[in-house]
Amino acid sequence: DIQMTQSPSTLSASVGDRVTITCRASQSISSWLAWYQQKPGKAPKLLIQMASVLEGGVPSRFSGSGSGTEFTLTISSLQPDDFASYYCQQYSGVVTFGQGTKLEIK
Amino acid sequence: EVQLVESGGGLVQPGGSLRLSCSVSGFTVSNNYMTWVRQAPGKGLEWVSVIHSVGSTYYADSVKGRFTISRDNSKNTVFLQMNSLRGEDTAVYYCARGSGSMDVWGQGATVTVSS
Numbered sequence: 001d002i003q004m005t006q007s008p009s010t011l012s013a014s015v016g017d018r019v020t021i022t023c024r025a026s027q028s029i030s031s032w033l034a035w036y037q038q039k040p041g042k043a044p045k046l047l048i049q050m051a052s053v054l055e056g057g058v059p060s061r062f063s064g065s066g067s068g069t070e071f072t073l074t075i076s077s078l079q080p081d082d083f084a085s086y087y088c089q090q091y092s093g094v095v096t097f098g099q100g101t102k103l104e105i106k
Numbered sequence: 107e108v109q110l111v112e113s114g115g116g117l118v119q120p121g122g123s124l125r126l127s128c129s130v131s132g133f134t135v136s137n138n139y140m141t142w143v144r145q146a147p148g149k150g151l152e153w154v155s156v157i158h159s160v161g162s163t164y165y166a167d168s169v170k171g172r173f174t175i176s177r178d179n180s181k182n183t184v185f186l187q188m189n190s191l192r193g194e195d196t197a198v199y200y201c202a203r204g205s206g207s208m209d210v211w212g213q214g215a216t217v218t219v220s221s
Contacts, residue, residue: 034207036151043200043214044143044151049207087151091206094164095141095153 002026002090006098012106017078021101023071023088032092035064035073038100039084047086048073078103108132108210110201115215122191126215128184128201136179139205142186144197145214152197155186156205169195191219 003026013019023033031051036044046055048064051071061076075082083105088098114126128140142154155165155175163175174187184201196219202208 032206038151043202043211044208045211046207046209049209055209089151089207094166095156095206097151097153100150 002029002093002096004088004090004096004098006086006088006101008101009099010102010104012104013078014106015078015080017106019075019078019103021073021086021088021103023066023073023098025069025071025090025092028068029090029092031067032090033064033066033071034089034091035062036087036089037082037084038087044087108203110203110210110212112199112201112212112215115199115217117218117220118191119221120192120219122219123187123189124191124217126186126188126199126201126217128186128212130182130184130203133203134179135177135182135184138203140175140177140184141202141205141208142175142184142199143202143208144195144199144217146194146197149197154199157184158205188217191217193219195219 005024007022033051035048038044047058052064063074086101109131111129118124141156144152144154157163157175172190177184198214200214201212203210
Protein backbone atom coordinates (compact mmCIF):
# COMPACT_ATOMS: atom_id res chain seq x y z
CA ASP A 1 0.00 0.00 0.00
CA ILE A 2 1.03 3.60 -0.54
CA GLN A 3 2.15 5.28 2.68
CA MET A 4 1.22 8.91 3.35
CA THR A 5 3.38 10.92 5.75
CA GLN A 6 2.06 14.21 7.05
CA SER A 7 4.06 16.89 8.79
CA PRO A 8 3.93 18.36 11.27
CA SER A 9 1.82 16.19 13.56
CA THR A 10 0.91 19.23 15.61
CA LEU A 11 1.01 22.87 14.58
CA SER A 12 0.49 25.82 16.90
CA ALA A 13 -0.54 29.05 15.23
CA SER A 14 -2.45 32.27 15.78
CA VAL A 15 -5.45 33.81 14.05
CA GLY A 16 -4.25 35.55 10.91
CA ASP A 17 -1.20 33.32 10.44
CA ARG A 18 -0.38 31.60 7.18
CA VAL A 19 0.14 27.88 7.74
CA THR A 20 1.26 25.01 5.56
CA ILE A 21 0.83 21.29 6.09
CA THR A 22 2.87 18.85 4.04
CA CYS A 23 1.97 15.38 2.85
CA ARG A 24 4.43 12.99 1.21
CA ALA A 25 3.52 9.81 -0.64
CA SER A 26 5.75 6.74 -0.66
CA GLN A 27 5.37 6.59 -4.44
CA SER A 28 3.95 8.80 -7.13
CA ILE A 29 0.20 9.32 -6.90
CA SER A 30 -0.05 11.93 -9.67
CA SER A 31 -2.73 14.33 -8.37
CA TRP A 32 -4.94 11.70 -6.72
CA LEU A 33 -4.94 13.46 -3.37
CA ALA A 34 -7.63 14.88 -1.11
CA TRP A 35 -7.53 16.99 2.04
CA TYR A 36 -10.07 16.77 4.87
CA GLN A 37 -10.80 18.84 7.94
CA GLN A 38 -12.11 17.13 11.06
CA LYS A 39 -13.37 18.72 14.25
CA PRO A 40 -13.69 16.78 17.52
CA GLY A 41 -16.68 14.44 17.51
CA LYS A 42 -17.53 15.24 13.91
CA ALA A 43 -17.12 13.51 10.56
CA PRO A 44 -14.34 14.59 8.23
CA LYS A 45 -15.17 17.30 5.71
CA LEU A 46 -13.74 17.25 2.21
CA LEU A 47 -11.83 20.45 1.48
CA ILE A 48 -9.80 19.71 -1.64
CA GLN A 49 -9.73 16.94 -4.24
CA MET A 50 -7.34 16.25 -7.11
CA ALA A 51 -4.64 17.96 -5.04
CA SER A 52 -5.79 21.50 -5.79
CA VAL A 53 -9.53 21.58 -6.59
CA LEU A 54 -11.43 23.38 -3.87
CA GLU A 55 -14.79 21.89 -2.92
CA GLY A 56 -17.82 24.12 -3.22
CA GLY A 57 -18.43 26.23 -0.15
CA VAL A 58 -14.86 25.91 1.13
CA PRO A 59 -13.33 29.33 1.82
CA SER A 60 -10.74 30.53 -0.65
CA ARG A 61 -8.14 30.92 2.11
CA PHE A 62 -7.65 27.16 1.73
CA SER A 63 -5.49 26.00 -1.15
CA GLY A 64 -3.74 22.81 -2.18
CA SER A 65 -0.78 22.19 -4.42
CA GLY A 66 1.62 19.48 -5.52
CA SER A 67 1.78 16.38 -7.64
CA GLY A 68 3.70 13.16 -7.67
CA THR A 69 4.85 12.62 -4.11
CA GLU A 70 4.86 16.07 -2.48
CA PHE A 71 1.72 17.97 -1.55
CA THR A 72 0.81 20.95 0.59
CA LEU A 73 -2.31 22.37 2.16
CA THR A 74 -2.06 26.09 2.85
CA ILE A 75 -4.39 28.27 4.89
CA SER A 76 -3.57 31.84 3.96
CA SER A 77 -5.00 33.60 7.02
CA LEU A 78 -6.14 31.42 9.90
CA GLN A 79 -9.63 31.99 11.22
CA PRO A 80 -10.96 30.75 14.58
CA ASP A 81 -13.06 28.10 12.81
CA ASP A 82 -9.95 26.57 11.20
CA PHE A 83 -8.51 25.09 14.38
CA ALA A 84 -9.08 21.38 13.77
CA SER A 85 -7.32 18.27 12.54
CA TYR A 86 -6.38 17.88 8.88
CA TYR A 87 -5.82 14.67 6.94
CA CYS A 88 -4.46 13.99 3.51
CA GLN A 89 -5.69 10.94 1.61
CA GLN A 90 -4.45 9.32 -1.56
CA TYR A 91 -6.66 7.46 -3.98
CA SER A 92 -4.18 6.39 -6.60
CA GLY A 93 -4.24 2.86 -5.17
CA VAL A 94 -5.96 1.37 -2.18
CA VAL A 95 -7.08 4.41 -0.20
CA THR A 96 -4.74 5.46 2.57
CA PHE A 97 -4.71 8.46 4.86
CA GLY A 98 -1.95 10.47 6.42
CA GLN A 99 -1.70 10.30 10.19
CA GLY A 100 -3.19 13.76 10.59
CA THR A 101 -2.10 17.24 11.67
CA LYS A 102 -3.68 18.88 14.70
CA LEU A 103 -3.83 22.64 14.26
CA GLU A 104 -3.88 24.29 17.68
CA ILE A 105 -4.27 27.84 18.88
CA LYS A 106 -0.96 29.32 20.01
CA GLU B 107 -30.98 17.15 1.07
CA VAL B 108 -28.08 14.75 0.78
CA GLN B 109 -27.72 12.83 4.03
CA LEU B 110 -26.12 9.64 5.34
CA VAL B 111 -27.22 8.21 8.67
CA GLU B 112 -25.36 5.30 10.25
CA SER B 113 -26.93 2.98 12.81
CA GLY B 114 -26.29 -0.38 14.41
CA GLY B 115 -23.27 0.41 16.52
CA GLY B 116 -22.87 -0.76 20.08
CA LEU B 117 -20.94 -2.87 22.56
CA VAL B 118 -20.05 -6.40 21.50
CA GLN B 119 -17.82 -9.08 22.97
CA PRO B 120 -14.69 -10.25 21.16
CA GLY B 121 -15.62 -12.82 18.56
CA GLY B 122 -19.09 -11.37 18.19
CA SER B 123 -20.89 -9.81 15.24
CA LEU B 124 -22.51 -6.51 14.43
CA ARG B 125 -24.21 -5.09 11.36
CA LEU B 126 -23.93 -1.41 10.58
CA SER B 127 -26.40 0.35 8.32
CA CYS B 128 -25.96 3.55 6.35
CA SER B 129 -29.30 4.97 5.29
CA VAL B 130 -28.98 7.39 2.40
CA SER B 131 -31.23 10.21 1.24
CA GLY B 132 -30.75 12.71 -1.56
CA PHE B 133 -28.99 10.37 -3.98
CA THR B 134 -29.09 6.75 -5.10
CA VAL B 135 -26.56 4.32 -3.63
CA SER B 136 -26.69 2.04 -6.66
CA ASN B 137 -25.34 4.87 -8.83
CA ASN B 138 -22.49 5.73 -6.51
CA TYR B 139 -19.42 4.26 -4.89
CA MET B 140 -19.92 3.95 -1.13
CA THR B 141 -17.10 3.59 1.37
CA TRP B 142 -16.71 2.72 5.06
CA VAL B 143 -13.94 4.47 6.98
CA ARG B 144 -13.19 3.96 10.66
CA GLN B 145 -11.40 5.91 13.36
CA ALA B 146 -10.13 4.26 16.52
CA PRO B 147 -10.28 6.39 19.69
CA GLY B 148 -7.71 9.18 19.48
CA LYS B 149 -6.34 7.86 16.20
CA GLY B 150 -6.45 8.73 12.52
CA LEU B 151 -8.70 7.62 9.70
CA GLU B 152 -8.54 4.10 8.26
CA TRP B 153 -10.19 2.96 5.04
CA VAL B 154 -12.23 -0.22 5.60
CA SER B 155 -14.24 -1.16 2.52
CA VAL B 156 -15.87 0.10 -0.65
CA ILE B 157 -18.73 -1.06 -2.86
CA HIS B 158 -18.69 0.15 -6.43
CA SER B 159 -21.76 1.14 -8.41
CA VAL B 160 -21.46 -2.10 -10.39
CA GLY B 161 -21.38 -4.07 -7.14
CA SER B 162 -17.68 -4.87 -6.89
CA THR B 163 -16.41 -4.90 -3.31
CA TYR B 164 -12.97 -4.36 -1.79
CA TYR B 165 -11.61 -4.59 1.74
CA ALA B 166 -8.68 -3.52 3.84
CA ASP B 167 -6.38 -6.43 4.71
CA SER B 168 -7.19 -5.86 8.39
CA VAL B 169 -10.85 -6.81 7.87
CA LYS B 170 -10.74 -9.10 4.84
CA GLY B 171 -12.59 -12.34 5.47
CA ARG B 172 -14.38 -10.91 8.52
CA PHE B 173 -16.31 -7.91 7.18
CA THR B 174 -18.78 -7.81 4.29
CA ILE B 175 -20.09 -4.70 2.58
CA SER B 176 -23.41 -4.84 0.77
CA ARG B 177 -26.32 -2.67 -0.23
CA ASP B 178 -30.08 -2.83 -0.55
CA ASN B 179 -31.09 -0.69 -3.50
CA SER B 180 -34.77 -0.81 -2.56
CA LYS B 181 -33.95 0.72 0.83
CA ASN B 182 -31.17 2.93 -0.51
CA THR B 183 -28.99 1.62 2.29
CA VAL B 184 -25.45 0.31 2.58
CA PHE B 185 -24.44 -2.26 5.17
CA LEU B 186 -21.27 -3.43 6.85
CA GLN B 187 -21.55 -6.89 8.37
CA MET B 188 -18.77 -7.34 10.89
CA ASN B 189 -17.96 -10.83 12.19
CA SER B 190 -15.23 -12.22 14.43
CA LEU B 191 -14.79 -8.80 15.99
CA ARG B 192 -11.57 -7.96 17.82
CA GLY B 193 -10.56 -5.27 20.26
CA GLU B 194 -8.70 -3.46 17.51
CA ASP B 195 -11.98 -3.05 15.61
CA THR B 196 -13.17 -0.61 18.28
CA ALA B 197 -13.77 2.64 16.43
CA VAL B 198 -16.24 5.11 15.06
CA TYR B 199 -17.36 3.82 11.68
CA TYR B 200 -18.28 6.36 9.02
CA CYS B 201 -19.97 5.71 5.71
CA ALA B 202 -19.16 8.13 2.91
CA ARG B 203 -20.01 8.71 -0.74
CA GLY B 204 -17.21 8.14 -3.19
CA SER B 205 -14.32 5.74 -3.59
CA GLY B 206 -11.53 8.27 -4.06
CA SER B 207 -12.29 11.65 -2.59
CA MET B 208 -15.34 11.30 -0.38
CA ASP B 209 -17.64 14.29 -0.47
CA VAL B 210 -20.49 13.35 1.86
CA TRP B 211 -20.10 11.62 5.22
CA GLY B 212 -22.43 10.29 7.86
CA GLN B 213 -22.17 11.22 11.52
CA GLY B 214 -20.59 7.89 12.45
CA ALA B 215 -21.55 4.81 14.47
CA THR B 216 -19.54 3.77 17.50
CA VAL B 217 -18.46 0.14 17.79
CA THR B 218 -16.87 -1.04 21.02
CA VAL B 219 -15.44 -4.54 21.21
CA SER B 220 -14.84 -5.52 24.81
CA SER B 221 -15.61 -8.25 27.29
